[in-house]
Amino acid sequence: KAGVTQTPRYLIKTRGQQVTLSCSPISGHRSVSWYQQTPGQGLQFLFEYFSETQRNKGNFPGRFSGRQFSNSRSEMNVSTLELGDSALYLCASSLAQDTQYFGPGTRLTVL
Amino acid sequence: QKEVEQNSGPLSVPEGAIASLNCTYSDRGSQSFFWYRQYSGKSPELIMSIYSNGDKEDGRFTAQLNKASQYVSLLIRDSQPSDSATYLCASFSGGYNKLIFGAGTRLAVHP
Numbered sequence: 001k002a003g004v005t006q007t008p009r010y011l012i013k014t015r016g017q018q019v020t021l022s023c024s025p026i027s028g029h030r031s032v033s034w035y036q037q038t039p040g041q042g043l044q045f046l047f048e049y050f051s052e053t054q055r056n057k058g059n060f061p062g063r064f065s066g067r068q069f070s071n072s073r074s075e076m077n078v079s080t081l082e083l084g085d086s087a088l089y090l091c092a093s094s095l096a097q098d099t100q101y102f103g104p105g106t107r108l109t110v111l
Numbered sequence: 112q113k114e115v116e117q118n119s120g121p122l123s124v125p126e127g128a129i130a131s132l133n134c135t136y137s138d139r140g141s142q143s144f145f146w147y148r149q150y151s152g153k154s155p156e157l158i159m160s161i162y163s164n165g166d167k168e169d170g171r172f173t174a175q176l177n178k179a180s181q182y183v184s185l186l187i188r189d190s191q192p193s194d195s196a197t198y199l200c201a202s203f204s205g206g207y208n209k210l211i212f213g214a215g216t217r218l219a220v221h222p
Contacts, residue, residue: 033208043155043199043212055207090154097208099145102154 002027004093004103012109018079021106025072025093032074033100034066037088046089049074050096078108086110113138113204117213124220130187132216134200137181141202144176146185149197149215158198159185190220 005024013019025032034046045058049068066076072093078085086109092100114137124130136144143162147155161167161174161183173186183202187194197215204211 031208033210035210042214043201043210045205045209045211048208050207056205056209058209088154092210094208097203098143099157099160100208100210101157102147105154 004091004101006089006091006103006106008106009104010107010109012111013081014111015081015083017081018077019081019108020075020077021089021091021108023074023076023091023093023103025074025091026101029093029095029101030072031094031096032068032072033092033094034074034076035090035092036060037090037105038086043090046076081110083110113141113211115200115202115211115213117198117200117216119214120217120219122216122218124190124218126190126192126220126222128190128220130190130194130218130220132185132187132198132200132218134183134185134213135181136183136200136202136204136211138202138204138211139178139181141204143203144174144183145201145210146172146174146183147199147201148194149199151196155199187218190218192220192222194218195220 031050033048048056068074091103146158159174175184200213201210
């Protein structure tokens with residue numbers, strides 16, 4: 001089975017721009033969770049989608065949003081980028097409320 | 112905010128020794144616990160999950176859970192230089208598929 005895929009792998013943006021990241025879960029997995037990883041804050045939960053519905057949301061500003069499509073693929077969007085948004089963004093897939101498998105991540109640099 | 116705590120290390124052990132990694136958690140309601148390994152510049156990779164009190168063994172790895180003490184540990188037997196990585200402890204807390212991660216323990220195995 002193919003693993004979790006994320007695109008793009010690397011992104012460089014400037015402050016004020018917006019960005020969209022994509023995640024394709026493992027085939028058959030319906031839950032997609034997103035995390036942000038920074039050296040200072042570690043891994044932090046952004047949100048989780050299951051069957052196109054956001055079921056859970058972390059403590060991030062409204063500039064961070066996401067959605068999930070009927071094929072379980074998910075996107076997250078960050079608007080009005082700030083320098084502090086530079087991070088590794090990780091997507092994880094799972095069947096339901098169970099073991100999560102991470103994709104390779106998208107490294108976002110905001111200049 | 113429920114927390115997961117780990118000693119950041121680095122934990123340095125000689126090749127062939129047993130590495131012992133520890134983790135405590137604050138949410139008494141947590142039922143599922145996970146150990147991930149993360150190499151520098153890569154995404155987290157699942158090593159083990161544990162749900163019941165006691166030990167769970169998988170090859171050179173043994174996870175131990177003590178819910179009364181709110182303590183999870185990971186033992187790595189016959190440590191190899193390739194085990195050098197950051198080890199992340201995580202548990203579900205705060206709703207659907209929200210993993211709370213510790214800051215991670217950096218392990219260095221020297222020849």
